[in-house]
Amino acid sequence: MLHTVNKSPFERNALASCLAHATDGAAILLIEDAVYGATKGTSVAAKVEAAAAKCKVFVLGPDLAARGMSEDKLIDGITVVDYEGFVDLTVEHSVVQAWL
Amino acid sequence: MSEVMDLPGDDEEFASGVVKKFMFVNRKAPHGSIYALEVLEMVLISAAFDQDVHLAFIDDGMYQIVKGQDPSGINQKNFSKTFRALDGYDIEKLYVEREGMEERGLTEDDFLVDVEVISQAEMAELMNGMDVVLSA
Numbered sequence: 001m002l003h004t005v006n007k008s009p010f011e012r013n014a015l016a017s018c019l020a021h022a023t024d025g026a027a028i029l030l031i032e033d034a035v036y037g038a039t040k041g042t043s044v045a046a047k048v049e050a051a052a053a054k055c056k057v058f059v060l061g062p063d064l065a066a067r068g069m070s071e072d073k074l075i076d077g078i079t080v081v082d083y084e085g086f087v088d089l090t091v092e093h094s095v096v097q098a099w100l
Numbered sequence: 101m102s103e104v105m106d107l108p109g110d111d112e113e114f115a116s117g118v119v120k121k122f123m124f125v126n127r128k129a130p131h132g133s134i135y136a137l138e139v140l141e142m143v144l145i146s147a148a149f150d151q152d153v154h155l156a157f158i159d160d161g162m163y164q165i166v167k168g169q170d171p172s173g174i175n176q177k178n179f180s181k182t183f184r185a186l187d188g189y190d191i192e193k194l195y196v197e198r199e200g201m202e203e204r205g206l207t208e209d210d211f212l213v214d215v216e217v218i219s220q221a222e223m224a225e226l227m228n229g230m231d232v233v234l235s236a
Contacts, residue, residue: 008129008160010203033132036163041205062173066131068166068180 002093006032006100009044014099016044019051029058029081029089038064039073052077060086122146123154123227125235126161130180131171135236136164137179142234144182147189154193154230155186156223157215162196162204167212183213197223 003022009015015030015037022028028051030038037044038059051057052075061080064071071080081089090096124143128135146153157165169180186192194215201207201217208217218226227233 006132008132011129011160033129033160036129036160036204039205043203045205063131066169066171066174066176067129067163068168068170070168 002027002029002089002096004029004031004096004098005034005037006098008033009037009042016047018097018099019047022051022055024054025056027056027058027089027093029060029086031060031063031086033067035059035063035067035069038075038078039069040075041073045075049075049077058085058089117150119150119152120231121152121154121229123156123230123233125156125158125227125233126164127159128236129160129163130169131174131176136161137177139234139236140164140179140182143186143191144189147186147191152193153191154195154226155191156195156197156227158197158200158223162200162206162211165194165196165211165213165215166206167210180212186213195223195226 003018003026005015005018005028007014015034018028037048048057057078058081059074059078061082064080124139126136126139130136143153143155164180165183169178171178194213196211196215196217197220198217199220208215
């Protein structure tokens, strides 16, 4: 299963709900305002770090760059993908769940 | 309101115009929705009317003034640069709430403009003293 999240974790509970429902080995891709959840030192970082240990967590590079969130601020274990990588993830997983 | 909304150019009317304390409260992250850009447009318009303008950045709104934004990869305009031009319009009262910065792991060095970092309680007091508050 691939989960996509596009809402800021400080404004909506989409990321928290996604992390609570994602099972071991699932892929989670953070896009749009959800990329703020991939950065270190935030109030949600502990939950994302825990998820990165049991799931594969990805973040969309162009959305990070747009928001000035540099890659050296990312939580360890999170992988940056480009749009091609986004497509690859959707091809690799038969089910995609978008947490809007 | 008529004395405030008169068109620029009528100097006498303008000189006697009422100056109100305006606050624009920014609560939205910059590129995920149109709110941030629209508020900035309002701010620039308000500058033409010589009002006492205050900008507050709370919740995700403080992400609007984070350094190093490059939205070319998502085909959006980099309006963050416009915040650096606001002092040219005598808009220099920018406030960021400390609690929100801590929640987001942000420091004053992360911002591309000079801001005054204040507590939530101080922000509440500041809001209380305004004549007009526009929030988005």
